[in-house]
Structure formats: structure tokens, C-alpha cells
Amino acid sequence: MRYLALIYADENAWDGLDADERARTLRHYGEFADKASAAGVMRGGGELAPTSDATTVRVRNAQTVVTDGPYAEVKEALGGYFLFECDSIEDACEWAAGIPGAKTGAIEVRPVHRDPEETQL
Numbered sequence: 001m002r003y004l005a006l007i008y009a010d011e012n013a014w015d016g017l018d019a020d021e022r023a024r025t026l027r028h029y030g031e032f033a034d035k036a037s038a039a040g041v042m043r044g045g046g047e048l049a050p051t052s053d054a055t056t057v058r059v060r061n062a063q064t065v066v067t068d069g070p071y072a073e074v075k076e077a078l079g080g081y082f083l084f085e086c087d088s089i090e091d092a093c094e095w096a097a098g099i100p101g102a103k104t105g106a107i108e109v110r111p112v113h114r115d116p117e118e119t120q121l
Contacts, residue, residue, distance in 0.1 A: 001085070001086065001087070001088075001111060001112075001114070002043060002083060002084065002085055002111070002112040002114070003083075003084045003085075003086055003089065003092035003109055003110065003111055003112065004081055004082075004083055004084075004109070004110050004112055005081060005082040005083075005084060005092065005095070005096040005099060005107050005108070005109050006078055006081050006107065006108040006109075006110070007078070007079050007080045007081060007082075007099060007101040007105065007107055008076040008077065008078055008079065008101075008105050008106045008107070008108065009076055009077070009079050009101050009104060009105030009106075010075060010076055010077075010104075010105065011050055011051060011077050011079065013104065014079075025100060028100040029047075029099075029100055032098055032099060032100060033045060033082075035098070036082065036084070036095060036098075040085070041084050041085055041086060041091075041095055042082060042083070042084060042085075043083040043084065043085050044081075044082070044083040045080065045081055045082035045083060046080055046081060047079065047080040048078060048079055048080050048081075050077075051069065051070040051077045052069070054068075054069055054070040054071070055067070055068060055069075056068075056069060056070065056071050076105055076106060079101070079105075080101075082095075082096075082099065083112070084096075089109065089111065092109050093109050096109045
């Protein structure tokens with residue numbers, strides 16, 4: 001089953017890191033991705049641009065409204081994700097605990113919905 005691990009963190013904390021701390025953090029993410037790939041668990045992942053680059057789209061009364069900025073102002077913003085293929089939610093949570101952002105933010109793990117009538121992508 002596939003699980004999406006959503007990485008939430010305080011964007012301002014990243015801005016407060018010096019170049020060495022940023023490089024170390026990125027290295028840790030790379031090492032984690034390599035480990036998950038080698039184990040055959042990782043199916044995808046990526047870092048998102050900051051919320052200041054977000055655009056939100058809503059349709060209300062048949063009108064499309066596009067606004068600059070994130071869906072909601074929050075302290076911990078969605079900053080990236082990993083897509084795992086695991087046997088259970090427990091396995092997915094174990095992998096999520098290894099994501100470097102779990103030490104300073106939060107990782108939300110959700111099963112990816114699969115319609116049993118459809119073939120798996």
C-alpha cells in the first residue's frame with residue numbers, strides 16, 4: 001500500500017539556519033532518501049517552494065478565483081513529501097520517523113486512497 005508522508009515545518013526556522021546547517025540538513029534528507037530507495041520503499045518525494053510562492057485556486061458560484069499565497073496561514077507549513085510503499089501504516093510511520101524534519105516539525109502519514117475497482121498506477 002502507498003502512504004504519503006507530508007513534512008510540516010516552520011519556514012522561518014529554515015531562514016534562520018546558516019549555510020553549514022542548511023547543507024547538513026539537505027545532506028541528511030539525501031541520505032534518508034537513499035536509504036529508503038535502497039530498501040525499495042521510496043516511490044517519490046520532493047521539496048516544495050516556500051508558501052510565499054504558492055497560488056490558491058477556488059471555484060465559487062462557477063467563478064474561478066486565483067489568489068497569491070497559501071491556502072491558509074499556519075505556523076508549520078507543508079514543505080515537502082515522501083511517497084512510500086509499505087506493508088502497513090506502522091511500517092510507514094517507522095519510515096516517517098526517520099525523515100529529518102520529524103525532529104523539528106511534524107510528519108503526517110496518510111494512506112493513498114485506492115479504488116479497488118481501478119488498476120493501481
